Amino acid sequence: MTQPHPGLDLDVLGRWLPEHVDGAGSQLSATLIAGGKSNLTYRITDGTAVWILRRPPVGHLLATAHDMVREHRMMSALAPTPVPVPAMYALCDDPDVLGAPFYVMECVDGATYRSKADLAAVGAERTRAMSENFVDVLAELHRVNPAEVGLADFGRPEGFLGRQVERWHKQFEAAHTRELPTMEALYAELSQRVLADTAPGIVHGDYRLDNVLVDGDDRVVGVVDWELSTIGDPLTDLALMLVYGRMAKFSPDTVADATEAPGYLSEDEVIARYAAGSDRDLSDLGFYIALSCFKLAGIVEGIHYRFVNGQTVGDGFSQIGEGVYGLLDAGLAALKEN
Structure with a gap:
């Protein structure tokens, strides 16, 4: 029999939650918001209050993957800053409670927009304000x-x-199923042109529209999914966001296409708006875009590898490997943009 809430024993959580979150009841119900190979995200309620619980997927995990303690620490650190993040209520680093570390946070009242169709419902004017x-x-x-x-x-x-x-x-190299000479060419170019270190900053690691929550005034009220966050070169975030937009043009079946919605800022407008609010040097942005193309191509090639080896479940994977070629070509082209 399939467990109704994978990785979540509500009886156990009902005993733990009142001891760690003020005012929480013990009779709980849950709804899975996101799950699968990514971290599991549940909406938890005791009938009065609502929280979000986040934990790793069920099964064997790499020691450094799906680190709940890191996510909790990042959002806790950002709480006093102007960056909108959910409030953190409790962290459990004891895997004996639910089988893995987890944390409980605020349930932010906001919507998630992933596709052009999602944004069509709000219209071009609101889409522009949201993207700004x-x-x-x-x-x-x-x-x-x-x-x-x-x-x-x-x-x-x-x-x-x-x-x-x-x-x-x-x-x-780990996901090798075919020869990719363009990948080797892009790798060689990137290796030769690695930029010097800049002032370190916080890197979200996967900053895109469906990783934020937006309120009715079209403002971001919660940045979520910090599992890839680190301290490094922040321009990698800007570049990855731009590459998601480019990929939506040539491989819309592989990535969310919200950036294609009427009213959404163009790439030049995104860059200009970011530059106006940042003192970062954007003169080598082409390198960052090429690196992000390389990164996304590596991720997609890993998915293709799992498909070829019969390790994926569901439809829609048979053509995903084609997106790698467009990303690698885009990466080489981006190096000429500097």
């Missing part, structure tokens, strides 16, 4: 000094870009 604030929040995040919020030791900013190049090359 979305960029402003990223610039605000990158203005936060990690040391001033207790995150000086959260990552290794020295040599960050070089390590990123090597990390994603290793991903391609």
